[in-house]
Each structure stands twice: as structure tokens, then as C-alpha cells.
Amino acid sequence: MEDAHVAGFREMKAMTTPVLVYYDTRMLGHNPHGWDPSHPAWTDAVKAMIALQYPGSNLETYSHPERPERLTAIVDRLMLDPIEGVRWVLPMAATTAQLERVHNKAYVAHIESLKGDSCWLSKDTTAVSPGSVEAACLAAGAGISAVEAVATGEARRAFCLLRPPGHHAHSDHASGFCLYNNLAVTAAHARESLGYQRVMIWDWDMHHGNGTQEIFYSDPSVLVVDSHCAAPFYPGSGLQTETGTGAGAGSQINIPLPLGIGNAALLKVFDEVVEPAARAFQPDILLVSSGFDCHYLDMTCTMDETGFAMLTQRMSDLADELCDGRLVLLLEGGYNAQALADSAHAVVKVLAGNRVK
Template sequence: MSATSGSGLVYDKRFLAHDTGVEDKVNMREGSFQVSPEVHPSAFTIIRRTKEFLDGAELTARMIPIPARAASEDELLMCHTREYIVGIRELSYQGVTGPLTASWGEIDEDTVLSPGSFDAAVYAAGGAMNAVQAVLDGTVRNAYALLRPPGHHATHNQALGFCLFNNVALVAQYARRVLGLERIMIVDWDVHHGNGTQDAFYADPGILFVSLHQHDWFPPSGGNLDQVGIDAGRGYTVNIPLPPGTGDVGYLAAFEQIIVPIGTLYRPQLVLVSAGQDASWLDPLAQMMMTMDGYRNLTRCLLEFSENICAGRLLMCHEGGYSAPYVPYCTAAIVEALVGVDLGIVDLYATSNELLRCQTIFSQETQQALLTARKWHQHWWKI
């Protein structure tokens, strides 16, 4: 496999050491009781299953392995405070979880820390940095980083929404400060708004941050149209809130009508993707109705865009996705597109009427949301 055509893959068993445990306690207004345990929504088994799926489909064998490494403290400081890093390290080793507020920052009630969480998080960040290095030096054409824990909700001093360190923001800073890039585009298709990434670059025209997400979902008040950046960064934050039930057609329309035209005007030197597969129709934490074919088509769209604009430099960093049965299917479809193959993987519920509906729906509500977003962003971009 030649470097110019090869796709890279980042994965490390250390990622699985971030153990979010089980949920088995029911709280009452007075007291509580136990029920049979179910795994936490952000379970390590989802990433493990996804890697097994890539292996079984022989996709891993078609990719160039990119080793993970521990990000240094100086590298983490590109997006996080030293006090926050120390606090997360100490609490992880103790196995303390949120909610917690300290002088150095916060951990929200949904974010679980285990003794292996800190090491998993620094290896995820370092692995993503190794991936962008490989993309930019030509070792690989593009890459998928199958990371855990996710990162796009993490701010400089807050662990939020299952996220500890902001992988994609750290990669963007690494690509600029270490590798010398000046313009980077981040596309966040996770169903939840990438508030931490937005915060990191809100006044920064060197990063074009684009997020499409379920409207008014998580975090509260995150990703509204009027959040466009400040000062020199005004217009370089592009939020596209979408209604429940948007589906494959609506997501692709958002790319074709808004994201690609804006990106073409911006002309980034690198495209990064916060790839959360939690907009799928089987995800328990959202209602957006995407399918594996939808993710395949979004990836093909970004591949064509990056080929035209930045010599194919594209790195996808895994974020959310909470359907243990379906995340592997969606991720495999993305990787198939990156590698340039179609191995004939049959969708999990290939004959269901619901799947066909997800693939074909394009509601009036979605069309209006896209029209509204496009008109709004025309204040800053001639699209």
C-alpha cells in the first residue's frame, strides 16, 4: 500500500482502561434501591466492539497502523490549564467521579473517572497528534483515530459530557504550533454540540469550526445560530442546529448547501472531523435518524472536498456514539469510504421500513432549518 493512497488507523488497548462502569442505582426522593446493572452509555465495550468489527471486515488489514503515545503535559497545555491536568490525573487515579467543583475546575455529573482514565486520555490525545503528523508528512493520505475517551465537550478546565481532554482541539493546535499550518477546518458531526472546541477557538480566525447537531439538546444553549465567534473570530464559528429526524438526506444537504461552500471559501490546509456516530437512528441519546450509508456519504463528501482543497488531508477523531450494536456499522462505513472500498457489509436492519425512512426522509422542518442557517451564515460567507 503506497503512502499516497493509504489510510491510517489509530487504536490502542490503553483506551479501554477508561472504564465508566455500570448504572444500577435508582434514586428516590427518599432513599434508593438497586436493579440489575447496565453498562454506562459511554462504555469501553463500544470501542472494543468497533475495533473487532474493523478487524473482522478486514478493514484494519487495509490500513496503515499509527501508534498512539502519551501526550506531554506541555502539549495538553495548548488547550487546558496545568491545574486542570493535575486535578484530572489525581482524581482519575483515585477513581473519583463527578459532579465535583474544585479551585482548578469542574467535572459534571455524567463524566466518570476510573484509575485508567488519565492514561487512556493522554494516549488518545497523543495518538491523534501522531495521526495528524502522519497525514501531513505523507505517511498516510487520511486517517481515522478510534479514540477513547471522547473530547469535544471538554473545555480548558471542565470535564463535561464524558470528555476529559479535547482531542480535536489539541490536534488543531499541534498542527499549527508544531507543524506550521495557518488555516484548519474542524467539522463536528457529533449529535451533541462541540462546545469545548467552539470555546477554544471562538476568537480565532485560524480555525473554522463548523458544528451540525440536534437543536437545543446538549449542552444547554449550545450551538445556537447566533454563536458565531467574537472579535477577529467573528464568522469563523458556524453552527447548524438541526431538528430531530433530519436523516441521511438532510445531513448531506447541510454539507452540500452550507459546509462545503463555506469551506471552499475558507480553503483550509487540513480538515479535522469530530466523528461522533450518535446521530444514528439506533442511538439512545438522540433522535436524528442517520444510517451507516448516511455516514458513508458524508465521508465521501468530505473526501472530495479535501481532495479539491487541501491535497486530501483529512483526519477523523472518534467522539460519541452509544448504540453498541450500531456504532461499529456506522464507523465501518466511514472507514470504507476513507480506504476507498465497499466490502458489502449488510446493514444491521437492512429490510426494515424504519431504515428506509431514515435514508429517504427530508422533512419540511429540516429544509426550513437549512434555509434559515444558510441565510444566517450569508452575513459572513457568500454562499
Template sequence: MIGERDVLVIHDDRMLAHRPNPEVPFQPGKLDSRIQAILGSLFDSANTKWSYPEHPGRLTSITDLLTRESIAGVRYETARPATEEQLGRVHATSYIENIYTLRGKQAWLDVDTTAVSPGSVDAAEVAAGSAIAAVEAVVSGRAGSAFALCRPPGHHAESVRARGFCLFNNVAVAAAHAHAKLGCERVLIIDWDVHHGNGTQDIFWASPDVMFFDTHRAAPFYPGSGNKEEIGAGLGEGLTINVPLPAGCGDMALIKAYREILMPAADWFKPDLILVSAGFDMHRLDLCMNLSYSGFGALTGIVQELADRHCEGRLAMVLEGGYNLESLARGVRTVLEVLAGGQPPEIEEPGIKEVDELAAYHRDAFN
């Protein structure tokens, strides 16, 4: 029943101050075509005027829906900004210092879709701090599960490079904090954003303490990484699990991947904590893949089952992508309902139930 489980949502209005201006020049004559080529299906055509898709409306669309349609068992808190020490567990000192020099400025970092506005660095610190707060709440037992509504997102940010709208890698910062300060020896990170979490993979590539499982649309879709042969190296060999999928995949394929690949991997790894890089651009309205709201609910049920089995329910989700405001907001709400105790939906191929009903209706006419 919804409300049986306690869910903490971390939300802070300071993250709304990240407002990049796409009109700021970087490489005149090259920027628009480069970005449109990278983002591909987010735009109707190459002639569409580009605007920055990672905007404050992403968060306000979620919070507006949750205000209109509240969920029993869900409560809200704000967060503290991540410190340089916390960020430094996954990012190079030189990189952090370079980002700090952009505080209060409006600039493009590179042509790879990443820009900042005067409030962006502060917002990014709060985003990473929100992911840390979510982890601290579930590890301490102060919340059954937690969802950090973070922006800018993080999973494309590498240890020394901002990429794909991301400045600091929020989920990686939270995982490293859990390991360094909260006694979590084995952390499982699940990434269901439609884009491969290249930054998270890069940061934990050789780590024996973090298992990284990522379902995503296969290359050459952005960022072009995440092939199945990418499995980690050194002490982390085998702990990176990539599941690249074709564009048309929907609920059935994702659920099959989670049940037949993730579940046995998690049962072997036995995590102390599960983190989810929760992007909502796999939804069909984002035009990248074909997941439904029920699909997100079913995936949440699987992840929650793993958390209950291995780590006393310690599960924290961190918002990543999702650029259609309707599916983003509704997707987050669907996930929160399951986290709060709602029954994960039963999934079947779209239309099968309706065809069965129609066949029964028409059958007598031909007997």
C-alpha cells in the same frame, strides 16, 4: 476502488483502562435523576438503572468488526500519550494539574456525566496523543488519511472543565498541535456527533486560525448550546458555524447542510488540514436522530472531496460519541471504506426506490 487510498487507524489498548464505576457516590439521591435527564433518549425510562455508556466495549466492538471484516488499504498503529505541553495549548495549566491528581483514583468530577477510574487519566492522555498521531501522519504524508479511535471522547471538554464523558479535548489538542508545530495555518474542524461540540467551540471561539462547523440536534438536547447565532467573536467572528437540526433529521438533511453550508464555507476558508469529530450517535439505532450507514458514507465522501480540493487530502478523523455498539462499529467501518477509496453511496429518501418498483408492478392492473 477500496484499497486505492491509504488509511491509518490509530488504536491503543491503553484506552480500555478508562472504566468509570457509576456506583461511586457523588450526590446521593440527585445523581441518577440528573444524568437521566441529561442523556434523555439514551434510556428507555426514568426507572432504568443507569450505567456508564462510555465503556471499553465501544472500542472493542469496532476493532472486533474490523478484524472480522478487514478493509484493504487500512493499517494500524499505536500512539504516544499527549504531553502536558501539548494539552496546555488548549487547556489551562490548573485544569490539567487537577486532572493529573485523579490519576489512579475512582471519582465523579461533577454531575455532568463525567467520571474517572484508576486508569482514566492515562487513557485520556493516550486518546489525545492518538489524535495528534493521526494529524502528524497526514500532514507528513505518511498516510493518506487517518482515523484515531479515541476514548474517552473529547469534544465536550472545555479549557477548564470536563463535561459529557470528556476529559481532554482530543480534536482541539490535535488542531492546536498542527498549528503550533506542523505549519498548518488554517484548520477546519467538522463535528458530526449528534451532540454539539461545546468544548471545541469554547476553545476556538475567538481564534482566526480554526473554522468550526457543527451539525447537531438542536437545544434543549444535551449540552444545550450550538444555536445558529453562536458564530464566534473577536478575530474568530464568523468562523464558528452551527447547524442545529430537529430530531427527525436523516441523510437528506445532513447532506444538504454539508453541500450548501459547509462546502462554500470551506471553499472560502481554504483549510490546510481538515479534522472531523466523528461521533456515530446520529445513527437511528442510537435513537437521537435518523442517519443511516449510507449517510455516514456520503458525508465522508463530501469531507474527503474538500480535503482533496484544498489540502492535498490531509484529513484526520477523531472518534467522539456513539453508544449503540452495532451502529458504532458498522458506522466506523463504513467511513473507513470510503476513506480507503470506496465509492460514496448515492442517497435517496428511504423507500422511494421500493415504492417505484411496487408502483411499476401494480400499474398494469389499473390500466
């Protein structure tokens, strides 16, 4: 007869929540840097934007904030302080057909034509380096890989460590460091290939996800809740009056917030907007554009990693209640390495079943 202590241990182990973490070192090949001498007016506009958002920055030593260290900081922390239940998975690259569900063919062809090149794509420092196109396809494919694994029951939770980010990428142009809209590609795949009729997105990055809004603005099957710093903070969109159009009227919920907000404000957004909206919408899967730029080390706001853990716990509980636990997070912004490492680790720990005390 099995010892009672051993039986109890087996039961405890069985309760561990598996969480899939998607990552590929080839995403580090996206490495834009410096100014663009061929577009002096763009360079001047970027310097003005940096001076506005980050007063006191040294523009002579400025380096591109969307740099490979954003991912290596997170990966190093997860490796040095491992979390039980985490399984690392390599994503599949998104195919052209999968990208064209949310981006027009001409735009996808244009990005694909930039393989091996270095250039700026817009005056907000959206740029490519020789490895960027491969990285962008992997970033878009990470979300697809995650929702497919969730759909087959391999796990209920997943976190995609990816770059370049995606929520500023529109159907027909790049912006805000984003080439392809990773979250939109993921949501479209969940709808069109996996049969999820209602997809809900919460974008808690402090920059409005204007690309995601544009792509789904008339789509009633995708509910987008976006909490962000109010205009004129970049990109200057996301007004409360922007609520969707046509059949999608009411499917976009924007919550503009003041600079300097912290944990309490985002938890209030969940309690007063996200949770009731989800209960009314009854999603089949929950997706999160998980930017960590609200962390106090990023200077714009005052949140900390405990706040992100609490948000994740509430989203996990909501997913358990409404959609059999299906919850996938995709990395968006956040540009301080320590903040990224601490916040991502706290989020993954909660996804693995460790509740905030």
C-alpha cells in the same frame, strides 16, 4: 517483458489509498460505571436527563454509556471484515505541554492528579476510573500522531479510534464524558508544530461540541462547523447566533437541527454549509469530530452507515480539492455497539478509497 495482466495488477494495487487507524487497548482502561453515592443531587440530575433523552430507560439497570465496548465493537468489526489499505498504528500519549495548548495548567494538573482514582467530575456523569487518565492522554495523543503522519506524507487519511471522547471538554473543566478535548489538542498541534495556518473542523456528532467552540471562539485560524440537535438537547448550546468573538468573529458556524433527522439532512449541511465555507476558508487540513450518535440505533435520529459513508466520501473529495487530501477523523460519541461498528467500518472503507455506489 512484464505480462500486461501483472502490470495492470500492479497499477491497481498502487491506487489503493492507505488509511491509518490509531488505536491502543489501554484506552479500554477508562471504565466509569454506576452512580455516585457521594453526590445524590448529581445522581438525581443525571437520572432526570436520561429519562428526558431516552424515555422508558430502566434507571435501576443503567450502566455508563461511555463504556469500553464502544471501541471493542469497532475493532472487532474491522478485524473480522478487514479493509485493504488499512494500517493499524499505536498512538503516542499527549504530553503535558501539548495538552496545555488548549487547557489551562491548573486543569491539566488536576486531571493528572486523578491517576488511579475513581470519582465523578460533574453531574452529567463525566467520571474517571483508575485507568482513565492514561486513556485520556492516549486519546488526545492519537490525533497528534495522526496529523504528524499526514504531514510527513505517510498517508493522507487517518481515523482515530479513541475514548474518552473530547468535544465537550472545556479549557478549564471536564463535561459530557470528556476529559481532554482531543480534537482541539490536535488542531492546536497542527497549527503550532506543523505549520498549518488554517485548520477546519466539522463536528457532525449530534451533541454540540461546546468545549471545542469555547476553546476556539476567538481564533480566526480555526474554522468550526458544528451540526447538532438543537437545544434543549444536551448540552443546550450551539445557537446560530453563537458565531465567534473578536478576531474570531465568524469562525464558528452552528447548525441546530431537529430530532429525528437522517442522511438527507446531514448531506444538505455539507452541500449548503460545509463545502462553501471550506472553499471560502481554504483550509490546510480538514478535521472531523466523528460522532455516530445520529445513527437510528442510537434512537435520537434516523441516519444509517451509508449516510456516514457518503459524508466521508464528500469530505475526502473536498480534502483532495483543497488541501492535498489531508483528512483526519476522531471518534466522538455514539453509544450503540452495532451502530458504532457498522458506521466506523463504512467510514474507514471510504477513507481507503472505496467509493459509495
